[in-house]
Amino acid sequence: xxxxxxxxxxxxxxxxxxxxxxxxxxxxxxxxxxxxxxxxxxxxxxxxxxxxxxxxxxxxxxxxxxxxxxxxxxxxxxxxxxxxxxxxxxxxxxxxxxxxxxxxxxxxxxxxxxxxxxxxxxxxxxxxxxxxxxxxxxxxxxxxxxxxxxxxxxxxxxxxxxxxxxxxxxxxxxxxxxxxxxxxxxxxxxxxxx
Numbered sequence: 001x002x003x004x005x006x007x008x009x010x011x012x013x014x015x016x017x018x019x020x021x022x023x024x025x026x027x028x029x030x031x032x033x034x035x036x037x038x039x040x041x042x043x044x045x046x047x048x049x050x051x052x053x054x055x056x057x058x059x060x061x062x063x064x065x066x067x068x069x070x071x072x073x074x075x076x077x078x079x080x081x082x083x084x085x086x087x088x089x090x091x092x093x094x095x096x097x098x099x100x101x102x103x104x105x106x107x108x109x110x111x112x113x114x115x116x117x118x119x120x121x122x123x124x125x126x127x128x129x130x131x132x133x134x135x136x137x138x139x140x141x142x143x144x145x146x147x148x149x150x151x152x153x154x155x156x157x158x159x160x161x162x163x164x165x166x167x168x169x170x171x172x173x174x175x176x177x178x179x180x181x182x183x184x185x186x187x188x189x190x191x192x193x194x
Contacts, residue, residue: 039075042068042181047157049189056193061145063118064108068093068129068138068161068181075180084138084163085131088177092121092128093138093161096178101157107144114145129161146193154189158182 046067056062074080084093106112108127120140121128129138138161164176 039178039180041073041075041078042179044069044071045181045183047183047185049154052189052191054191056146056191058146058149058193060193061143064142064144066095066129066140066159066181066183067135068179070131070136070138072179084177084179085136088163090163090177091131093131093163093179094123094128095126095140096160096162101154103152104154104157106150107152107154108142111147112150113147116143116145117141118143149193151192152190154185156182156184156186 046065048063048065048067050063050065052062068084070083070085072082072084074082084090108115117127118141119132120130120142127140127142129140131137132139159181161179161181162177163179
């Protein structure tokens with residue numbers, strides 16, 4: 001009898017201890033930084049290289065432009081228009097990454113090439129497009145000076161833009177909107193730097 005009472009008492013103490021510890025567990029933020037409020041999809045986004053030649057020499061310069069139309073479609077409902085600038089209020093859109101596109105990454109990175117930003121901004125993660133009010137578009141224009149010999153082949157690619165900040169429940173500034181841009185390059189662009 002005493003053995004059973006002692007056993008029951010141990011269970012009760014363990015239960016109270018576990019219950020007390022559970023109140024010490026922090027509440028997870030219901031709005032983590034990796035969850036955007038809305039995701040839009042580009043309709044008329046463009047990419048260009050000027051001048052576009054088959055062969056360049058080390059030291060030659062080109063202008064590489066990424067242009068994202070302010071008017072997009074909601075990813076969740078493609079029948080609805082989405083005005084990126086109006087919704088986010090952001091003058092800049094950070095490129096989160098251009099993945100699996102080695103030639104494009106090499107083209108716009110230093111020290112492989114010298115990069116001068118004509119329009120847009122440098123960011124911790126790479127580059128940011130700036131809103132151009134006259135064009136009603138987000139623009140990144142880079143002047144690239146070739147420093148290394150290389151063959152480039154550019155094909156269709158996707159990238160994601162992050163816009164806006166707001167603090168989550170932990171006080172961290174989180175990105176608020178995402179814009180997915182799909183650039184079609186048909187036919188592919190190939191050139192060589194000698």
